[in-house]
Amino acid sequence: MNLTANTILITGGASGIGFALAQQLSNRGNSVIICGRSEAALLKAQAEVPALITRVCDIADTTSRLSMVSWLDTAYPELNIVINNAGVQVRRDLRDCGSLENLEQEVAINFTAPVRLIGELLPQLKRQSQAMIINVSSALAFAPRAGVPVYCATKAAMHSYTLSLRHQLKAIGIRVVEMAPPIVDTGLGGENRIANSSVQTMMTSEDFAAEALAQLESDQDEVLVGLAAGARKMGEALFGRINGA
Numbered sequence: 446m447n448l449t450a451n452t453i454l455i456t457g458g459a460s461g462i463g464f465a466l467a468q469q470l471s472n473r474g475n476s477v478i479i480c481g482r483s484e485a486a487l488l489k490a491q492a493e494v495p496a497l498i499t500r501v502c503d504i505a506d507t508t509s510r511l512s513m514v515s516w517l518d519t520a521y522p523e524l525n526i527v528i529n530n531a532g533v534q535v536r537r538d539l540r541d542c543g544s545l546e547n548l549e550q551e552v553a554i555n556f557t558a559p560v561r562l563i564g565e566l567l568p569q570l571k572r573q574s575q576a577m578i579i580n581v582s583s584a585l586a587f588a589p590r591a592g593v594p595v596y597c598a599t600k601a602a603m604h605s606y607t608l609s610l611r612h613q614l615k616a617i618g619i620r621v622v623e624m625a626p627p628i629v630d631t632g633l634g635g636e637n638r639i640a641n642s643s644v645q646t647m648m649t650s651e652d653f654a655a656e657a658l659a660q661l662e663s664d665q666d667e668v669l670v671g672l673a674a675g676a677r678k679m680g681e682a683l684f685g686r687i688n689g690a
């Protein structure tokens with residue numbers, strides 16, 4: 446699919462991987478709409494890339510999400526690509542029951558909200574001659590890092606869901622892509638994210654986005670960047686290496 450002249454929604458597009466994708470897709474002549482919870486972060490992103498269109502939206506809040514869906518239908522009826530990128534990562538010590546705080550929120554942001562958003566945007570996507578849904582999973586969808594167990598489970602769920610979604614939407618001509626990043630240098634999960642990992646090499650968001658868009662142009666169903674390609678092949682066999690076991 447041609448990566449120019451599309452209208453693209455990127456959830457969580459104000460920072461990290463989402464912003465790098467937004468910037469590069471905008472530079473390629475696409476109309477790019479970014480959403481997120483923080484208005485300040487959206488405005489900062491727009492100050493850097495003035496062509497970006499912004500929308501405050503908490504995808505895990507039904508009212509906020511449905512309001513964005515209806516706004517998109519009216520203001521951007523030509524929307525034909527959705528990138529489900531918004532995500533959060535919480536460290537959890539499973540020996541401590543208290544560490545299940547905000548469990549539902551992590552599951553909602555990483556899995557159930559994007560699943561609902563896809564369903565809610567489907568009528569709009571169906572009207573386009575070419576449409577694509579991109580779900581951002583993770584190398585950790587294939588082999589979990591034990592310190593972020595719920596995060597990894599939501600990413601594994603997103604991997605599985607994307608396989609079924611692709612199978613079902615093929616009949617109506619909507620392309621469904623899974624995009625699995627390796628470790629990328631963003632604010633995800635806060636300061637100590639890498640501390641307990643045996644894998645220390647991080648890509649920049651810009652390098653990730655450039656490689657991911659190159660793979661996307663070659664019509665692959667799965668965009669697997671860096672370590673994510675090995676993780677996809679090896680799966681749980683990588684568990685020991687990732688967790689230093």
Ligand SMILES: NC(=O)c1ccc[n+]([C@@H]2O[C@H](COP(=O)([O-])OP(=O)(O)OC[C@H]3O[C@@H](n4cnc5c(N)ncnc54)[C@H](OP(=O)(O)O)[C@@H]3O)[C@@H](O)[C@H]2O)c1
Pocket residue numbers: 456457458459460461462463480481482483484486502503504505506529530531532533554581582583584585625626627628629630631632633634
């Ligand atoms: N960085 C990595 O190493 C890595 C590796 C594999 C996969 N990934 C995946 O890549 C995606 C992007 O993460 P990132 O690394 O770029 O982290 P990031 O910089 O923290 O970006 C996450 C974005 O999601 C937005 N967001 C969070 N909750 C939201 C909600 N309820 N509604 C709307 N937007 C929300 C955040 O904005 P607000 O807080 O303003 O809402 C933020 O802009 C995530 O799905 C992540 O799991 C990242």
